[in-house]
Amino acid sequence: MAELTIVHIGDLHGHLVPRPNVRGDGTGRAEGGLAHLAAMVAQIRAERPASLLANTGDTIQGSAEALFTRGQALVDVVDRLGVDLFAPGNWDYLYGKERFLELFGPGTGSGPSRTRWGAVAANVYHAGTRDLLLPPYLVTEVAGLRVGVVGLSSERAVNALGPWVTEGIEFTDDGHEVPAHVRTLREEEGVDLVVLVSEFGLAKNVLIAEVNPGIDVVLSSDMHEETRDCVVTSTGALVSEVGQDGTRLARLDVTVEGGRVTGHRYRLHTVDAGTAPDRGVARLVDEVRAPFLAGPAFRPHVNPLNGAVLDRPIDDVVGRTEVGLHRSGFCGEGYPAAVEGTSHDFLSAAICEVAGTDVGHLRGFRYGTHVAPGPVRLEDLYHYLPVGAQLARTTVTGEQLRRSLEDSADGTFNPDPFRWTGGWVHAYAGVRYALDVFADKGSRVSAVQVRRGDGDWSDLEPGATYTLAGYWYPRVPDKVGGIDGGEVTVLGRAGAALDGPGAAGGPGAAGAVDVTEHVVDHLARHVVRAEEPRVRLVRPLPDRLWSFPEIQPLRGAR
Template sequence: MKLHKAAMFAFAGLVFGMGAQASASDRTGEVTLIHMGDLHGHLVPHASVRSDAAGRTEGGVARIYTLVERIRRAHPGKTLLVNTGDTLHGGAEALFTKGEAMIEVLNAFHFDAYAPGNWDYVYGAGRFLSYFTGPQAKARWNPVIANLYYDNYPGLEAKNGQSVAPPYLIKQVGGLRVGIIGFTSDRGPQAGDQKVTAGLRFTDGKEEYAKYVKQVRAQDVDLVVVISELGLHGNLTLADAIPGVDVILSSDKHEITPRPVVSRNGTLIVEQGMDGQVVGELRVRVNKGVVADKRYVSHRITERLAEDKRVAAMVAQVRAPLVSGPAFRPGAIANPFSGASLRYPIDTVVGQTEVPLHRSNFSNERMPAVIEGSSHDFLTDAFRRQGRAQLGMITGFRYGTAVAPGPIKLEDLYHFLPVGAQIARGELTGMQIKKALEGNPQNTQARPGEWINGWTAGVSGLTADFDPQAPQGSRVSNMRINGEPMRMDATYTVAGLWYEKIPALINRLPAKGVVVVKDETGAPLDGTDVVKMYLDSLPHQRVTKGGLQLDRIRLVKPLPAGDHGIVEVQPLGTVAR
């Protein structure tokens, strides 16, 4: 099979002897695990701008399907296709259909197992249950979830404490018995209405991991595979502590593992980035009940892969009401969160950029993504100007997209702002702003098992120094607004993300004097509308190299090196393991 900019790694025998356990049988066989994850609503290809770019564009589900079918044909009857992480959120197609566009297309993939991500609950618990549970479930993806329970869900009180979906599956494939244990995130969406998961209870998965590894091992399986949205950090911590798992297919933190991370107990852990950039292929051979060989291939999804025509047609069909053409009707579709109507086709060119817009640099590069991204610099400039504020801020979301120098389309803005946030101006103190900048660096530089939330907040109108080796509370220093030192006791106007369900917060920070940006008639504007207005205000609607200031958060010392010798989007930890 031809590999398209793929990296292959082979591991044999005792490398896995600590994590794998011989089964009670003497079966011999082979299985190939195909892993995709964290699509975040990306149906079509997007620009490839990071330093490891393997082509002009990357992603696209029609390309992914081509690769999946190629692997299936190469190993007939011996494959399992797994999807993990956030799928129903992240773009206009997902947003305006509440995830149904993604389901309609991805049902064609025939997933053998699925572990949902925290953003897959963003449209509410009821919709999640209708998609993934019961005989009429719309998503025919075989969800496997060990750490999600009913918790006084209206009308289903009799199910209190029961698992929402099967905690594990056992598959017969390639002459082997393969146990698959699934974990969703330990939290719901961290933006907007925090009540969307009411009636469901998440756990951190620690008890369930130990419980179900033992249960599944007792059922004469040849392999135990965990599919998990607990993130590379959480999965590594669990695998270090509890033996018995051969492979973890991980999602949540959007890391790319060009080669597997191996836990202390010998468990292989892989993660496939985000937005359909990468698909993992792991072939496992068992000889007389003992894992004899594992080979991992990290496939980059680029234009070298042709689109599958049937899936491409399905993508075109679900996009038709949103893009230019006879099916688009201005104002006919409303954002389910903000209520703002879609007035322009999402393929409308709304501006131009001379600067690649993204937040995806690796940790060893200038302006690493964990600290800053040009896309967030651009967005916060828009918030600040259109909100008529001293500062612009945005939560350090890990998701987004990449825009190459050239046209900016409306759908790019929806990938950057996919959860219906509006933009508002309010008053924050200097101390609140400092704590906001200190908070996420602590989360992302903590020991692996302590990581939470996103990256450092994006800012406009403010510069600061950041020392990753300093103690918490002292990492951010030399904060300046328009060149003047920021005072901790002073009040500043800040424009940022605002949600109707939590009206006293901007970027989830308590703010005074909140004023929401609206149109000339007083109607609500989606955040994307506000950014479009900003682009309209620029000469030639162009983001220029001279106009977009970068390096707003200056690293005074380098970030810690990625663990296991892998250059990650964000480091695996700050301490030796």
């Protein structure tokens, strides 16, 4: 008999310092912060030397510090945590293949995988080949226990931008590689315990465990769910997911005997000031943040994705909000995150106002932060918009808009999680509608209305033309917000049409304006105030499957 403790973190999304929790379960105390997280990890390791620390992806994206250093700020700090196991997430590929391999590829680490943090991924290939970017698995020994670890990275490219971000990389999306590696670990490597570290998200990872009975533990990320009790599958696998932004840490103690788990104890901890920060990590966080904050160390930074220049400190106050901003509500709350969130309502409204369009579009991405009522700082905006997007406007037909609504709903609530498209329902300022998540594909959305400018609401007309604003990237110049519309106008300073080199975007482009600056312009004119929900649920979202509240229904809706 042997005992092992697994410490699980994931979906840090670039967060270095604590942030508020303005969701219904908030206590008023700030949560997260890598210095507090590091101290909690150290406490557990001191108590349980036979332990492994797993990080399950989406680490080096989600903040200004991450973006402008192409992930280095996060790598430098997380290196201090001593991560043993790592499954990269889709956002960890944001800076391209070369940068990904520079940070996590073979030769970047000294452990059994020879990759930084023990990075493993059985489903990510050099394009056009069957050669893997990373080892598919690793074997490590802890206190005489042989542990085999299979990795699944994201099952998709960075959909919010486009497949061009991950040029040279191919992903598979069904986990078909897992059974062979589990057999190898059991039959050839002679491991006592098989762990799957996976960024496929809780819903898919549970299904993968159900059809792979050789898996003992699954450490999951992507959906930002919080398993307050670990999921126990029909095959006996123990499954954990740990929220977002470094605000949660899971501890799983397992007893292993005869090649199987005979006992376990699971706890999901909130990371906050109840644990004193690790002083060394706190100093390092201060060091990597100093060039971005007001003070003598501040310097301008060039956005590596679009060439726009950050020329002001990120702790500058750029606006105010009267409502808590977030997109993390549980099913059954007034703003369930899978459908809507105050942060996305605000940001899409800002896009709409700056561009002067009928509709403002924003993808339903899961990353972000929480902002309490009061000042809004530039760094808050970079937590929401750290993807190098510019802003453009175009025209779409009513039928295109309706189809976009339906596609987004199906990508969130399809009863087969493997048909989900990543993220949640998109945000559409200037649009309101009814949503029946239980209806058939193509029939979930009804009673769609659009408000042109400051006018009255009117029914969507399939053949009518509407103006729409949203994300724009020079690699897909004919799309705005991922939609093929009419003529595209890229917006520069103060919402003016951008002509010349800046419209081409890319590093070094003169005149490129990041979408964050457009939101800053909006905040100079408007305080963020509460608005009525834009989406009316015809029927409540599905009931939870397990003891903990769900953010996205884990079996969709049927």
